[in-house]
Amino acid sequence: MTILNKIACCAVGLIVTATVMAEDVKMFSDRTPSAEEMGELLFSKQPDSTPANIKMRSISFGKSKSTPKELPELAGKNQATAIVGLPIKFAYNSAEVMEESKPFLNEIGKMLALPEYTGEKLIIEGHTDAAGSESYNKQLSKKRAQAVKDYLKEKFNVPANRLLVTGVGESQALPNSSPYSALNRRVQFRKAP
Secondary structure, three states, X not given: OOHHHHHXXXXXXXXXXXXXXHXXXXXXXXXXXXXXXXXXXXXXXOOOOOOOOOOOOOOOOOOOXXXXXXXXXXXXXXXXXXEEEEOOOEOOOOOOEOHHHHHHHHHHHXXXXXXXXXXXXXXXXXXXOOOOOHHHHHHHHHHHHHHHHHHHHHXXXXXXXXXXXXXXXXXXXXXXXXXXXXXXXXXXXXXXX
């Protein structure tokens, strides 16, 4: 293995590690957070940690022919990203949002209507527990994320282009929980790039 390949492998490892550590899921299961609280978590501007009077230098090794295709996608996620997780409940085996979950979604809608966040976009991630097949759970989680998007569009007139949906199924269980735990049936929101 050449030195450039070793450096590329180390860089990929560091990016993956930084991505996992940078993503901080703030779960709200005991209370409904306010629109302002979620807006601050999701959209607060992180100050540049480099003082203005310090000059930085870097080393570039150019393009490597063996750079993995996943690298650009991971590199985009290298920034610290806050994630808000809400226990949005749906009717059994469906994407129908249950009435008890609407206060959570109403605060998301109010947040998106606040003047300081009207230009912001959200990624809505549907998650499931591990009951059922992986492919079914992925499909169901995407339908549930779409139901959340539809609710926000209809009730709060949020433009469709501000809401991106994805379904990750059972693939991202919460730390220290059983893959079958009800805690894993959730919807997460993060700032879209």
